[in-house]
Amino acid sequence: MIHHVQNLLRRQPDLSVCQADVIRAFEMLRDCFRGGGKVLLCGNGGSAADAEHWAGELLKGFLHKRALNRNDKRGLPVELALKLQAGLPAIPLTGFVSLSTAFANDVDPQLVFAQLVWALGRPGDLLIGISTSGNAGNVCAAMEAAGARGLVRVGLSGKSGGRLFSNCDLCIRAPANETYLIQEFHLPIYHCLSLMLEDEFFGETCSH
Secondary structure, eight states, X not given: OHHHHHHHHXXXXXXXXXXXXXXXXXXXXXXXXXXXXXXXXXXXXXXXXHHHHHHHHHHSOSSSOOBOOHHHHTTSOHHHHHHOBOOOOEEETTOXXXXXXXXHHHTOGGGHHXXXXXXXXXXXXXXXXXXXXXXXXXXXXXXXXXXHHTOEEEEEEOSSOHHHHXXXXXXXXXXXXXXXXXXXXXXXXXXXXXXXXXXHHHOSOOOO
């Protein structure tokens, strides 16, 4: 597993300051999935895109084809059994259009993610909040709801960590201050974590 972190640091040596936090985030995610939990993800703008992107890497094969095992194939038509892939349960909170617009209009747009965390989250689940500044009000509110709900909380932010830093169990702080530079660091971080998780749950990585 550690070779993925080493590869990350070879490509992005500036991320050496994040090494311990990346390893710890992997352990938290691993324990969540191993315990039967799911991951919720949220963010705004480019970070919303990252939440969707990261969920996509978890829900299907990344480098692995993740073929279903014999037990999973039972009861499935042959074509489905051959094409479906094993996934890790991850829900981006950015896609609930009806709920988001209704709650924003009727209650408070800042609390849309918090409402989704409250409705969907259970103890043993994990919330990932992505905010380049660390000060996104809706992401911080989601973290507060997650804490009260008993979820583990992992943040991705920039150098300062902002308010997110104090609202997380772990905050990976990319070593940059400009939004676009922080985002350029976030992608290789969550790709590394996705590779580590895929190796953990689905065997050694292989090429496409």
